[in-house]
Amino acid sequence: MTVHIPFQNSYSALPDSFFARVAPTPVAAPRLIKLNRPLALQLGLDPDLLETPEGAEILAGKTVPSGADPIAMAYAGHQFGNFVPQLGDGRAILLGEVIDRHGLRRDIQLKGSGPTPFSRRGDGRAALGPVLREYIVSEAMFALGIPTTRSLAAVVTGEQVFRETALPGAVLTRVASSHIRVGTFQFFAVRRDTEAVRRLADHVIARHYPELLNAERTYHGLLGAVVARQAELVARWLLVGFIHGVMNTDNSSISGETIDYGPCAFMDAYNPSQVFSSIDEMGRYAYANQPRIALWNLTRLAECLLPLFGDDQDKAVAEAQDILGAFSETFSAAYQAGLRRKVGLFTEREGDEALIQDLLDAMAKNQADFTLTFRKLAADDARSEFMDPAGFDEWAGRWHARIALEPQTAVERQAAMHAVNPLFIPRNHRVEAVIQAAVNDDDYAPFDELVKVLAKPFEEQPEYAAYADPPLPDQRVLQTFCGT
Template sequence: MTVHFPFQNSYSALPDSFFARVAPTPVAAPRLIKLNRPLAVQLGLDPDLLETPEGAEILAGKTVPSGADPIAMAYAGHQFGNFVPQLGDGRAILLGEVIDRDGQRRDIQLKGSGPTPFSRRGDGRAALGPVLREYIVSEAMYVLGIPTTRSLAAVVTGEHVLRETALPGAVLTRVASSHIRVGTFQFFAVRRDTDAVRRLADHVITRHYPELLTAERPYHDLLAAVVARQANLVARWLLVGFIHGVMNTDNSSISGETIDYGPCAFMDAYNPSQVFSSIDEMGRYAYANQPRIALWNLTRLAECLLPLFSDEQEKAVAEAQDILGAFGEIFSEAYQAGLRKKVGLFTMRDGDEALIQDLLDAMAKNQADFTLTFRKLGDAAADDGTEVRAQFMEPAAFDEWAGRWRARTSLEPQTPAERQAAMQAVNPIFIPRNHRVEAVIQAAVNNDDYAPFEELVKVLAKPFEDQPDYAAYADPPLPDQRVLQTFCGT
């Protein structure tokens, strides 16, 4: 049998200015590393056929499946605050769209599939390391319950790509609700192509926000909907200690999904100023800056939509500012609600926000591990808190706080066991620790050994469950294992 993709493409039916038609560049000897079989089934694909040599050729871009309409999408973007009027998919090609088993339209994109008209002298290829990183982290984010693009497959190409050194080449098959970004709107807005902005907005409403099709002010409501999704998304990032690393407007998804896992990382020791990205020298995208940057990006989206709001500039600006003004409250509500769950509070009382902030301040001062502190705090709901105390350089700092916390929790009727279970359901024990991800990459790149990759993916698939056989995966890095910088894959 032949591998069949039930494509129903809509983006490639838009005007030619929205994309460039370009086929993937064939590779020498594709070999499947990993297929996400449950996701394949969800997409209506046959995982057994995808694991054949023919399937590997499709997932590597060597063969274009029937019904595909491969395109590289056009977009612009602010990169670290500097506007670039033309970026676009420089190393990714959208094969097409399918309707999954839940009736949701999903993009299937090959990342690392060769040069496009947007490559800007790049080779359009991806190295193995970034492909493995994105597979690991995006799938970890999914099981943590955070909106995200997903990874269908990773394939090695049998070729090398030249970065600082020659590295094994690879292709990631990425699945997304769509790949439309704030930068997609900016591409047309900077060219003063209001008709294209309107066409794009109509497409986004139909695809992502169909409830707005009959709205009285659909474009205003579109901005409000994207603001709400982004505010909730960034709140969820902060609640698991995630740092995106490169929150450019071209990496800000209109659907509200996390997209582009380049120099991303999860914090070990809690530090609001933590930066991992090697190119973020000024800390623009530091952990605690992410809400502010999300609003900055949304403001750029609002600027693009102004001509659709009103012919009167002043009126349009005032309306946009009113919509953007809701971001802070939406974010704060989502973030504080998440924090209350993390510390085991079932109700909201005066003083809760200050109580939780005192814990975060003590964690920062004592270099407490973000993930393990909250996980072990759940255990402390039912024991003496010995393990959570051990996360603090000065355990007395926790003791003082714990006394107030226990007094607060005593005002609620839940039993210690009930509180512990509720906290463990929202506080993971396993995250993609940077040193673990790097170890997996080194084993694959240097030794063609994917056993560590498979094991890490297996552990991360159950982040909230104690897995005694893999307990070491919960440990923070030793001093000589710390990863201080992460890098973009380009």
């Protein structure tokens, strides 16, 4: 049977300046190593057909399915604060869009599918390691309930790519609500193409924020909606100890999803200044900096939208500043509410914020594991995570007095805390071990098992209990690397 994907192509119907039409570059011998069958079904695709050799050829870009209109999207971006007027999809090709089982429009994109006009002298390919990392972490984020792009499939190409050394080549099939970024708006704004900015804004509103279609101030509403989604997204990152690593404006999604998993990582020991990315030498995108950087990125979006606010630019700037001013309140509300849930508080009282901050300070001082401290707190067993347990004991006394004021029983509180505090996260040493087994030995059993465990992050899985353990000193991963 022929693999059929019911593509729609609303983005490629936009003007030619929005993209370059380019087909994936065929590869030698594609082999499917992982298909996300539940996601395939959600997209209305037949997973059995996608697992055939014909399906592997489509997922590797060797064959372009009927109905696809492959394009590389144009965008610009601030990279570590430095503006680059033209970036674009240098190793990714959007095949098209499908309407999923829930009636939502979803992009299907191949990442690592060959050079495009935006490749900037790159080969347009992806190595196996970064493909597996993105598959693992994006699906883990989905299971944690965090808005994210998702991974439909990983395919090895039968070819090598050359970075510091020769590595197996691979292609990731990525699914997103869209791949429109802050940098997409910047691409047109820097060229003073206000009509293209308007066209893009109208497309985004129709696709992601249709409730604004009849709003009195549509473009003001768009900025406000993106601010709210980004504020809530970054709060969710912090609540699970996630560090994106490369929060450039071209990696900031207009839909409010986590996008572009490069040197991303989850913290082991709690450290607000934690940086893993090898290219973030100044710590711009450190864990605790992420809210500030998100607002910085949103300010760049506001600058792009100013011409759409009206002819009076002073008034437009004041209005944009007012909208941006909502970020801190939205972020703080989401973050503090999440922290209260993590420590078992379901009502809000004066002093709660200080109480929780005292715990975080003690965790940082004692190098307590971020994930396990909160998980064990539900069973009142977090003391073991602290180098100086006495420091925890003093805080725990105040916490016990506070939770005594809550209406929930101990059993109810523990269940609620377990529902928001994961036991299993994609720990860096586990991810690296999976990658090494695949790259060095063509062994995907560790990858499959890790993906399976991470699909149920809040559940006790006794047979996989070791996956919850933090790394031993000789297992610690101190740096993560971008895949380009």
